[in-house]
Amino acid sequence: xxxxxxxxxxxxxxxxxxxxxxxxxxxxxxxxxxxxxxxxxxxxxxxxxxxxxxxxxxxxxxxxxxxxxxxxxxxxxxxxxxxxxxxxxxxxxxxxxxxxxxxxxxxxxxxxxxxxxxxxxxxxxxxxxxxxxxxxxxxxxxxxxxxxxxxxxxxxxxxxxxxxxxxxxxxxxxxxxxxxxxxxxxxxxxxxxxxxxxxxxxxxxxxxxxxxxxxxxxxxxxxxxxxxxxxxxxxxxxxxxxxxxxxxxxxxxxxxxxxxxxxxxxxxxxxxxxxxxxxxxxxxxxxxxxxxxxxxxxxxxxxxxxxxxxxxxxxxxxxxxxxxxxxxxxxxxxxxxxxxxxxxx
Ligand code: KG4
Ligand code: ZN
Numbered sequence: 332x333x334x335x336x337x338x339x340x341x342x343x344x345x346x347x348x349x350x351x352x353x354x355x356x357x358x359x360x361x362x363x364x365x366x367x368x369x370x371x372x373x374x375x376x377x378x379x380x381x382x383x384x385x386x387x388x389x390x391x392x393x394x395x396x397x398x399x400x401x402x403x404x405x406x407x408x409x410x411x412x413x414x415x416x417x418x419x420x421x422x423x424x425x426x427x428x429x430x431x432x433x434x435x436x437x438x439x440x441x442x443x444x445x446x447x448x449x450x451x452x453x454x455x456x457x458x459x460x461x462x463x464x465x466x467x468x469x470x471x472x473x474x475x476x477x478x479x480x481x482x483x484x485x486x487x488x489x490x491x492x493x494x495x496x497x498x499x500x501x502x503x504x505x506x507x508x509x510x511x512x513x514x515x516x517x518x519x520x521x522x523x524x525x526x527x528x529x530x531x532x533x534x535x536x537x538x539x540x541x542x543x544x545x546x547x548x549x550x551x552x553x554x555x556x557x558x559x560x561x562x563x564x565x566x567x568x569x570x571x572x573x574x575x576x577x578x579x580x581x582x583x584x585x586x587x588x589x590x591x592x593x594x595x596x597x598x599x600x601x602x603x604x605x606x607x608x609x610x611x612x613x614x615x616x617x618x619x620x621x622x623x624x625x626x627x628x629x630x631x632x633x634x635x636x637x638x639x640x641x642x643x644x645x646x647x648x649x650x651x652x653x654x655x656x657x658x659x660x661x662x663x664x665x666x667x668x669x670x671x672x673x674x675x676x
Pocket of ligand 1: 495
Protein backbone atom coordinates (compact mmCIF):
# COMPACT_ATOMS: atom_id res chain seq x y z
CA UNK A 332 0.00 0.00 0.00
CA UNK A 333 1.24 3.52 -0.84
CA UNK A 334 0.80 6.09 1.95
CA UNK A 335 1.22 9.85 1.59
CA UNK A 336 2.30 11.71 4.75
CA UNK A 337 2.09 15.45 5.42
CA UNK A 338 3.93 17.36 8.17
CA UNK A 339 3.63 21.11 8.81
CA UNK A 340 3.68 21.42 12.61
CA UNK A 341 6.59 23.82 12.91
CA UNK A 342 9.08 25.21 10.38
CA UNK A 343 9.54 22.32 7.97
CA UNK A 344 7.03 21.62 5.21
CA UNK A 345 7.31 17.93 4.35
CA UNK A 346 5.47 15.44 2.16
CA UNK A 347 6.54 11.80 1.99
CA UNK A 348 5.43 8.79 -0.01
CA UNK A 349 6.06 5.44 1.64
CA UNK A 350 5.25 1.85 0.77
CA UNK A 351 3.99 -0.47 3.52
CA UNK A 352 2.90 -4.10 3.51
CA UNK A 353 5.11 -6.73 1.85
CA UNK A 354 7.54 -3.99 0.99
CA UNK A 355 8.39 -1.39 3.65
CA UNK A 356 10.30 1.65 2.46
CA UNK A 357 10.31 5.42 2.22
CA UNK A 358 10.01 6.01 -1.54
CA UNK A 359 10.43 9.78 -1.53
CA UNK A 360 10.33 12.78 0.72
CA UNK A 361 10.11 16.41 -0.38
CA UNK A 362 11.04 18.73 2.44
CA UNK A 363 11.45 22.48 2.64
CA UNK A 364 13.17 23.93 5.68
CA UNK A 365 12.30 27.50 6.65
CA UNK A 366 15.55 28.06 8.59
CA UNK A 367 16.68 30.95 6.43
CA UNK A 368 13.33 32.74 6.79
CA UNK A 369 13.46 32.63 10.60
CA UNK A 370 17.25 33.05 11.04
CA UNK A 371 17.11 36.88 11.10
CA UNK A 372 14.73 36.65 14.08
CA UNK A 373 16.73 33.99 15.99
CA UNK A 374 13.60 31.86 16.34
CA UNK A 375 10.38 30.88 14.60
CA UNK A 376 7.89 33.60 13.63
CA UNK A 377 4.53 31.75 13.52
CA UNK A 378 2.89 33.83 10.80
CA UNK A 379 5.90 33.55 8.49
CA UNK A 380 5.91 29.79 9.12
CA UNK A 381 2.23 29.34 8.21
CA UNK A 382 2.47 31.47 5.08
CA UNK A 383 5.54 29.61 3.89
CA UNK A 384 3.82 26.21 4.36
CA UNK A 385 0.90 27.55 2.35
CA UNK A 386 3.13 28.71 -0.50
CA UNK A 387 5.03 25.46 -1.00
CA UNK A 388 2.88 22.53 0.08
CA UNK A 389 1.24 21.69 -3.25
CA UNK A 390 4.57 21.86 -5.08
CA UNK A 391 6.21 19.58 -2.49
CA UNK A 392 3.35 17.11 -2.79
CA UNK A 393 3.76 16.88 -6.57
CA UNK A 394 7.53 16.60 -6.17
CA UNK A 395 7.28 13.72 -3.66
CA UNK A 396 4.86 11.81 -5.90
CA UNK A 397 7.05 12.38 -8.95
CA UNK A 398 10.22 11.25 -7.15
CA UNK A 399 8.44 8.16 -5.81
CA UNK A 400 7.06 7.43 -9.32
CA UNK A 401 3.65 7.00 -7.75
CA UNK A 402 0.48 8.55 -9.16
CA UNK A 403 -1.91 10.23 -6.74
CA UNK A 404 -4.55 7.66 -7.83
CA UNK A 405 -2.30 4.89 -6.52
CA UNK A 406 -2.22 6.38 -2.98
CA UNK A 407 -4.47 4.39 -0.64
CA UNK A 408 -4.00 6.26 2.63
CA UNK A 409 -3.24 9.81 3.78
CA UNK A 410 -1.61 10.68 7.11
CA UNK A 411 -1.29 14.18 8.54
CA UNK A 412 0.09 15.75 11.72
CA UNK A 413 -2.81 16.96 13.88
CA UNK A 414 -0.69 18.43 16.71
CA UNK A 415 1.04 19.57 18.82
CA UNK A 416 2.68 22.53 17.10
CA UNK A 417 1.96 26.01 15.80
CA UNK A 418 -1.75 26.07 15.05
CA UNK A 419 -1.48 28.25 11.93
CA UNK A 420 1.13 25.88 10.52
CA UNK A 421 -0.77 22.74 11.45
CA UNK A 422 -3.97 24.02 9.83
CA UNK A 423 -2.22 24.47 6.47
CA UNK A 424 -1.22 20.79 6.39
CA UNK A 425 -4.57 19.63 7.73
CA UNK A 426 -6.62 21.68 5.24
CA UNK A 427 -4.43 20.44 2.39
CA UNK A 428 -4.83 16.84 3.56
CA UNK A 429 -8.62 17.22 3.83
CA UNK A 430 -8.68 18.62 0.30
CA UNK A 431 -6.77 15.60 -1.02
CA UNK A 432 -8.98 13.24 0.99
CA UNK A 433 -12.16 14.75 -0.46
CA UNK A 434 -10.95 15.00 -4.02
CA UNK A 435 -9.61 11.44 -4.13
CA UNK A 436 -11.99 9.80 -1.62
CA UNK A 437 -9.14 8.65 0.55
CA UNK A 438 -9.04 7.71 4.24
CA UNK A 439 -7.18 10.29 6.34
CA UNK A 440 -5.32 9.27 9.52
CA UNK A 441 -4.50 11.97 12.06
CA UNK A 442 -1.11 11.53 13.71
CA UNK A 443 0.34 13.03 16.88
CA UNK A 444 3.70 14.67 16.16
CA UNK A 445 5.46 13.44 19.31
CA UNK A 446 4.18 9.89 18.88
CA UNK A 447 5.57 10.07 15.32
CA UNK A 448 9.01 11.06 16.65
CA UNK A 449 8.86 7.94 18.84
CA UNK A 450 8.00 5.95 15.70
CA UNK A 451 10.92 7.34 13.64
CA UNK A 452 13.50 4.68 14.68
CA UNK A 453 11.07 1.97 13.44
CA UNK A 454 11.60 3.18 9.84
CA UNK A 455 15.07 1.64 9.81
CA UNK A 456 14.87 -0.87 12.69
CA UNK A 457 12.25 -3.53 12.03
CA UNK A 458 12.52 -5.37 15.33
CA UNK A 459 12.38 -3.14 18.37
CA UNK A 460 11.38 -5.00 21.51
CA UNK A 461 8.74 -3.71 23.93
CA UNK A 462 8.50 -2.47 26.64
CA UNK A 463 10.53 0.50 25.55
CA UNK A 464 11.68 3.80 26.93
CA UNK A 465 11.67 6.69 24.45
CA UNK A 466 13.40 10.02 24.92
CA UNK A 467 11.96 12.63 22.55
CA UNK A 468 14.27 15.60 22.56
CA UNK A 469 13.67 18.46 20.16
CA UNK A 470 13.15 22.21 19.91
CA UNK A 471 9.62 21.96 21.27
CA UNK A 472 9.74 18.92 23.55
CA UNK A 473 11.88 16.99 25.96
CA UNK A 474 9.95 14.02 27.34
CA UNK A 475 10.53 10.45 28.38
CA UNK A 476 7.82 7.91 27.54
CA UNK A 477 7.42 4.35 28.72
CA UNK A 478 5.46 2.10 26.36
CA UNK A 479 4.44 -1.52 26.84
CA UNK A 480 2.99 -1.49 23.34
CA UNK A 481 2.84 0.88 20.37
CA UNK A 482 -0.37 2.69 21.28
CA UNK A 483 -0.13 2.41 25.04
CA UNK A 484 2.07 3.86 27.73
CA UNK A 485 2.74 6.81 29.96
CA UNK A 486 4.89 9.90 30.39
CA UNK A 487 7.78 9.39 32.79
CA UNK A 488 9.16 12.93 32.66
CA UNK A 489 8.76 16.13 30.69
CA UNK A 490 10.44 19.51 30.77
CA UNK A 491 9.01 22.10 33.11
CA UNK A 492 10.48 25.02 31.18
CA UNK A 493 12.48 25.07 27.93
CA UNK A 494 13.13 22.05 25.72
CA UNK A 495 16.77 20.96 25.26
CA UNK A 496 16.87 22.15 21.62
CA UNK A 497 15.23 25.41 22.61
CA UNK A 498 18.02 26.32 25.09
CA UNK A 499 20.60 25.56 22.40
CA UNK A 500 18.70 27.82 20.00
CA UNK A 501 18.49 30.59 22.62
CA UNK A 502 22.19 30.37 23.48
CA UNK A 503 23.12 30.53 19.78
CA UNK A 504 20.85 33.55 19.39
CA UNK A 505 22.47 35.25 22.40
CA UNK A 506 25.92 34.94 20.81
CA UNK A 507 24.62 35.92 17.36
CA UNK A 508 25.57 32.54 15.87
CA UNK A 509 22.37 31.97 13.85
CA UNK A 510 19.37 29.65 13.88
CA UNK A 511 18.85 26.79 14.63
CA UNK A 512 21.47 26.64 17.38
CA UNK A 513 21.70 22.87 17.86
CA UNK A 514 23.62 22.06 14.67
CA UNK A 515 25.89 25.07 15.26
CA UNK A 516 26.80 23.90 18.78
CA UNK A 517 27.28 20.40 17.38
CA UNK A 518 29.80 21.70 14.83
CA UNK A 519 31.66 23.82 17.43
CA UNK A 520 31.90 21.05 20.04
CA UNK A 521 35.33 19.69 19.05
CA UNK A 522 36.89 23.17 19.22
CA UNK A 523 36.49 23.51 22.98
CA UNK A 524 37.55 21.80 26.20
CA UNK A 525 34.29 20.25 27.41
CA UNK A 526 35.76 19.48 30.85
CA UNK A 527 36.60 23.07 31.76
CA UNK A 528 33.27 24.35 33.13
CA UNK A 529 30.90 22.52 35.46
CA UNK A 530 27.12 22.92 35.51
CA UNK A 531 24.95 21.92 38.46
CA UNK A 532 22.35 19.32 37.59
CA UNK A 533 18.84 20.55 38.51
CA UNK A 534 16.74 18.76 41.11
CA UNK A 535 12.99 19.33 41.29
CA UNK A 536 12.01 20.94 44.59
CA UNK A 537 8.99 18.62 44.77
CA UNK A 538 11.20 15.58 44.14
CA UNK A 539 9.57 14.94 40.73
CA UNK A 540 11.31 13.30 37.78
CA UNK A 541 10.76 16.13 35.29
CA UNK A 542 13.49 17.87 33.29
CA UNK A 543 14.48 21.51 33.59
CA UNK A 544 16.85 23.28 31.20
CA UNK A 545 16.47 27.00 31.83
CA UNK A 546 19.00 26.87 34.71
CA UNK A 547 21.69 25.64 32.29
CA UNK A 548 21.09 28.63 30.06
CA UNK A 549 21.19 31.12 32.98
CA UNK A 550 24.40 29.54 34.33
CA UNK A 551 26.05 29.75 30.91
CA UNK A 552 25.05 33.37 30.36
CA UNK A 553 26.23 34.32 33.88
CA UNK A 554 29.59 32.64 33.32
CA UNK A 555 29.96 34.29 29.90
CA UNK A 556 29.28 37.69 31.42
CA UNK A 557 31.69 37.19 34.34
CA UNK A 558 34.49 36.20 31.97
CA UNK A 559 33.59 38.79 29.34
CA UNK A 560 33.52 36.00 26.77
CA UNK A 561 33.84 37.05 23.13
CA UNK A 562 32.53 34.76 20.32
CA UNK A 563 35.41 32.89 18.70
CA UNK A 564 37.71 33.04 21.77
CA UNK A 565 39.08 30.03 23.66
CA UNK A 566 36.81 30.81 26.64
CA UNK A 567 33.84 30.88 24.27
CA UNK A 568 34.62 27.49 22.76
CA UNK A 569 35.35 25.92 26.15
CA UNK A 570 32.12 27.31 27.58
CA UNK A 571 29.91 26.12 24.70
CA UNK A 572 31.49 22.65 24.62
CA UNK A 573 31.11 22.30 28.41
CA UNK A 574 27.48 23.43 28.10
CA UNK A 575 26.65 20.89 25.38
CA UNK A 576 28.41 18.10 27.32
CA UNK A 577 26.44 19.03 30.46
CA UNK A 578 23.12 18.92 28.60
CA UNK A 579 23.93 15.54 27.06
CA UNK A 580 25.11 14.14 30.42
CA UNK A 581 21.90 15.31 32.06
CA UNK A 582 19.69 13.73 29.35
CA UNK A 583 21.68 10.51 29.57
CA UNK A 584 21.68 10.32 33.38
CA UNK A 585 17.89 10.90 33.62
CA UNK A 586 17.22 8.36 30.89
CA UNK A 587 19.43 5.69 32.45
CA UNK A 588 17.87 6.30 35.89
CA UNK A 589 14.42 5.67 34.41
CA UNK A 590 15.67 2.62 32.47
CA UNK A 591 17.04 1.12 35.69
CA UNK A 592 13.64 1.46 37.42
CA UNK A 593 11.54 -0.01 34.62
CA UNK A 594 11.50 -3.37 32.83
CA UNK A 595 12.68 -1.90 29.51
CA UNK A 596 14.00 -3.99 26.63
CA UNK A 597 14.85 -1.12 24.26
CA UNK A 598 15.78 2.52 24.43
CA UNK A 599 14.79 4.98 21.70
CA UNK A 600 16.08 8.53 21.34
CA UNK A 601 14.45 10.75 18.71
CA UNK A 602 13.61 14.36 17.82
CA UNK A 603 15.89 17.04 16.36
CA UNK A 604 18.47 16.94 19.16
CA UNK A 605 18.97 13.18 18.65
CA UNK A 606 20.89 14.23 15.56
CA UNK A 607 23.63 15.57 17.82
CA UNK A 608 26.96 13.75 17.34
CA UNK A 609 27.99 13.86 21.00
CA UNK A 610 24.57 12.67 22.16
CA UNK A 611 24.59 9.75 19.71
CA UNK A 612 28.09 8.74 20.83
CA UNK A 613 27.44 9.05 24.56
CA UNK A 614 24.12 7.16 24.42
CA UNK A 615 25.63 4.42 22.22
CA UNK A 616 28.57 3.90 24.64
CA UNK A 617 26.38 3.92 27.75
CA UNK A 618 23.80 1.53 26.27
CA UNK A 619 26.51 -0.87 25.06
CA UNK A 620 27.97 -0.88 28.60
CA UNK A 621 24.51 -1.45 30.14
CA UNK A 622 23.54 -4.12 27.60
CA UNK A 623 20.46 -2.11 26.62
CA UNK A 624 19.60 -2.10 22.89
CA UNK A 625 19.55 1.50 21.60
CA UNK A 626 17.66 2.59 18.48
CA UNK A 627 18.26 6.01 16.98
CA UNK A 628 16.55 7.27 13.82
CA UNK A 629 18.65 7.90 10.75
CA UNK A 630 19.76 11.56 10.98
CA UNK A 631 17.21 12.71 8.36
CA UNK A 632 14.37 11.19 10.42
CA UNK A 633 15.52 12.85 13.68
CA UNK A 634 14.34 16.33 12.72
CA UNK A 635 10.79 16.99 11.54
CA UNK A 636 9.82 14.92 8.51
CA UNK A 637 6.74 13.42 6.89
CA UNK A 638 8.07 9.87 6.58
CA UNK A 639 7.55 9.31 10.32
CA UNK A 640 4.01 10.70 10.03
CA UNK A 641 3.15 8.33 7.18
CA UNK A 642 4.87 5.43 8.99
CA UNK A 643 2.84 5.86 12.19
CA UNK A 644 -0.33 6.68 10.21
CA UNK A 645 -0.16 3.28 8.56
CA UNK A 646 0.40 1.54 11.93
CA UNK A 647 -2.63 3.31 13.38
CA UNK A 648 -4.76 2.42 10.37
CA UNK A 649 -3.88 -1.25 10.88
CA UNK A 650 -4.25 -1.19 14.67
CA UNK A 651 -7.68 0.52 14.71
CA UNK A 652 -9.57 -0.69 11.64
CA UNK A 653 -12.98 0.39 12.95
CA UNK A 654 -12.26 4.08 13.25
CA UNK A 655 -13.83 6.61 10.94
CA UNK A 656 -10.97 7.73 8.71
CA UNK A 657 -13.32 9.83 6.55
CA UNK A 658 -13.93 12.33 9.39
CA UNK A 659 -13.41 15.78 7.92
CA UNK A 660 -14.15 17.45 11.28
CA UNK A 661 -10.62 16.73 12.51
CA UNK A 662 -9.14 19.78 14.19
CA UNK A 663 -5.55 20.66 15.09
CA UNK A 664 -4.28 21.07 18.65
CA UNK A 665 -1.37 23.23 19.68
CA UNK A 666 -0.27 21.82 23.02
CA UNK A 667 1.28 18.49 23.85
CA UNK A 668 -0.88 16.23 25.93
CA UNK A 669 -0.31 12.59 26.51
CA UNK A 670 -4.02 11.98 26.12
CA UNK A 671 -3.88 13.57 22.68
CA UNK A 672 -0.89 11.47 21.70
CA UNK A 673 -2.87 8.37 22.62
CA UNK A 674 -6.13 9.59 21.08
CA UNK A 675 -6.93 7.19 18.28
CA UNK A 676 -9.02 9.46 16.17
O1 KG4 B 1 12.36 17.74 15.87
P1 KG4 B 1 12.66 19.12 15.38
O2 KG4 B 1 13.03 19.27 13.91
O3 KG4 B 1 11.48 20.09 15.66
C1 KG4 B 1 10.69 20.05 16.82
O4 KG4 B 1 9.76 19.21 16.87
O5 KG4 B 1 11.03 20.85 17.75
O6 KG4 B 1 13.86 19.67 16.30
C2 KG4 B 1 14.45 20.92 16.08
C3 KG4 B 1 15.49 21.15 17.17
C4 KG4 B 1 16.10 22.54 17.18
O7 KG4 B 1 16.07 23.07 18.49
C5 KG4 B 1 17.53 22.30 16.71
O8 KG4 B 1 18.46 23.22 17.26
C6 KG4 B 1 17.79 20.90 17.21
O9 KG4 B 1 16.56 20.21 17.01
N1 KG4 B 1 18.86 20.21 16.46
C7 KG4 B 1 20.03 19.83 17.02
C8 KG4 B 1 20.80 19.27 15.97
N2 KG4 B 1 20.06 19.32 14.82
C9 KG4 B 1 18.87 19.90 15.14
N3 KG4 B 1 20.46 19.91 18.28
C10 KG4 B 1 21.70 19.45 18.53
N4 KG4 B 1 22.52 18.94 17.59
C11 KG4 B 1 22.11 18.82 16.30
N5 KG4 B 1 22.94 18.30 15.36
ZN1 ZN C 1 9.44 17.57 15.95
